[in-house]
Amino acid sequence: xxxxQEIRDDLRRRIAAREWPPxxxxxxxxxxxxxxxxxxxxxxRALRELAVAGLVERRRKAGTRVxxxxxxxxxxxIPVLRAEVEAAGKAHSFHILALREGVPPEAVRARLGANTxxxxxxxxxxxxxxxxxxxxxxxxxxxxxxxxxxxxLTRVTVNEWLLSTLPYAEGEIVFSAEAAGxxxxxxxxxxxxxALFCVERVTRTGAVPVTWVRLxxxxxxxxxxxx
Amino acid sequence: xxxxQEIRDDLRRRIAAREWPPxxxxxxxxxxxxxxxxxxxxxxRALRELAVAGLVERRRKAGTRVxxxxxxxxxxxIPVLRAEVEAAGKAHSFHILALREGVPPEAVRARLGANTxxxxxxxxxxxxxxxxxxxxxxxxxxxxxxxxxxxxLTRVTVNEWLLSTLPYAEGEIVFSAEAAGxxxxxxxxxxxxxALFCVERVTRTGAVPVTWVRLxxxxxxxxxxxx
DNA sequence: TGGCCTATTATGTATATACATAATTGCCGC
DNA sequence: GCGGCAATTATGTATATACATAATAGGCCA
Numbered sequence: 001x002x003x004x005q006e007i008r009d010d011l012r013r014r015i016a017a018r019e020w021p022p023x024x025x026x027x028x029x030x031x032x033x034x035x036x037x038x039x040x041x042x043x044x045r046a047l048r049e050l051a052v053a054g055l056v057e058r059r060r061k062a063g064t065r066v067x068x069x070x071x072x073x074x075x076x077x078i079p080v081l082r083a084e085v086e087a088a089g090k091a092h093s094f095h096i097l098a099l100r101e102g103v104p105p106e107a108v109r110a111r112l113g114a115n116t117x118x119x120x121x122x123x124x125x126x127x128x129x130x131x132x133x134x135x136x137x138x139x140x141x142x143x144x145x146x147x148x149x150x151x152x153l154t155r156v157t158v159n160e161w162l163l164s165t166l167p168y169a170e171g172e173i174v175f176s177a178e179a180a181g182x183x184x185x186x187x188x189x190x191x192x193x194x195a196l197f198c199v200e201r202v203t204r205t206g207a208v209p210v211t212w213v214r215l216x217x218x219x220x221x222x223x224x225x226x227x
Numbered sequence: 228x229x230x231x232q233e234i235r236d237d238l239r240r241r242i243a244a245r246e247w248p249p250x251x252x253x254x255x256x257x258x259x260x261x262x263x264x265x266x267x268x269x270x271x272r273a274l275r276e277l278a279v280a281g282l283v284e285r286r287r288k289a290g291t292r293v294x295x296x297x298x299x300x301x302x303x304x305i306p307v308l309r310a311e312v313e314a315a316g317k318a319h320s321f322h323i324l325a326l327r328e329g330v331p332p333e334a335v336r337a338r339l340g341a342n343t344x345x346x347x348x349x350x351x352x353x354x355x356x357x358x359x360x361x362x363x364x365x366x367x368x369x370x371x372x373x374x375x376x377x378x379x380l381t382r383v384t385v386n387e388w389l390l391s392t393l394p395y396a397e398g399e400i401v402f403s404a405e406a407a408g409x410x411x412x413x414x415x416x417x418x419x420x421x422a423l424f425c426v427e428r429v430t431r432t433g434a435v436p437v438t439w440v441r442l443x444x445x446x447x448x449x450x451x452x453x454x
Numbered sequence: 455t456g457g458c459c460t461a462t463t464a465t466g467t468a469t470a471t472a473c474a475t476a477a478t479t480g481c482c483g484c
Numbered sequence: 485g486c487g488g489c490a491a492t493t494a495t496g497t498a499t500a501t502a503c504a505t506a507a508t509a510g511g512c513c514a
Contacts, residue, residue, distance in 0.1 A: 177404035177424040195422035197404040
């Protein structure tokens, strides 16, 4: 047993077997390396993976301990809309419903943080898959955060433009279920109050807010991920 | 510039700057290591991270190439219900609504795959946060997949029991928005048709299906994650 | 031309070593 | 006992080297 995957799996097994109960500190890398007759770097790799998976927590000097009420982590693929639609074998098209400048509502300002400018662009876009409404995108964009001129937004989605010009934005993503309002219902072709899967993203580059966007997916949408 | 994070960031920047357009093969590890005056292992680490983030795809001999329609990946924490409720400073309690043996519906059988047994346990549980309905859990469980006797289910949730006995099941997780049916509405104290955030999990150990579970969260629930 | 085999090559992993860094522990002076 | 400084220690990272593995590319032979 020497590969880091084997070591990782064995450590998983031993943790599961309560050899080290939740909260307990497991042996140090040197010790484990000796036990498994492997190099410390190999054990390190195994432990690092377990830490990423949320099974253990590691702190310098304090050592590695089994997580208590382990929140499991899953790596979710957040597809780019166009790619997602095309992956389903359908044709992606989109249509700008509205583009205006204005003052973002307080809820949006709060989510974007302190440096939110007074005026931003509001852009509403309807995305279609083979002509059928797929998702309604409602976005507020900070023009000061984007260098260069705005491209032809009838050809490139705002998201794709941002990804290509500011690819390292940090931020947060929030998933929720929302009842369709009159606008959502009209554009997505569903009843008012229908359950819509909603993805909200907030992005910043450093302290500069870039964009706040909410995607309402048409009823029936599912976001799946291996666990 | 020698740390793997700096190298990773610089590679990200160069990819974003279209130095290597999507689909293009980027230089090999040896070359990059020379460029950055770093060891190959360091560059390897940087590239590995970019691959995990979905920005590049790597194949032996073929090299590393920039992903085409890059679906972004985010690591989501899927909290254990009890931990999630307690993290919000509330008291978690739960109540078994029903526990019976029966034949799972075809939809569930299909999701669990070929080896689904004819009869499984159906367990419905209501989770509360400070007494308020928090989530309704509807589960089908394969008793043959779990070693040992069933514990006292009034003290331990099924999920926690499974996590402790079979902690390394594989599976899939699906997020969606669902309209509350009469049962969901009754237990969660919302109107029929209300938009509920729904998490469905299917787990297997190898080819043996373990459990199918669907969690309907009370209205207003949000699942957030750093991006 | 077409199919198979092999050489080449880029990534994947393992190892020993060294130094960096964070955090705890414990000592010291007060 | 308490505050703060310093020693200790476990993890984090970097490096050179070596070998493993997968997959392409090219050559050989029918």
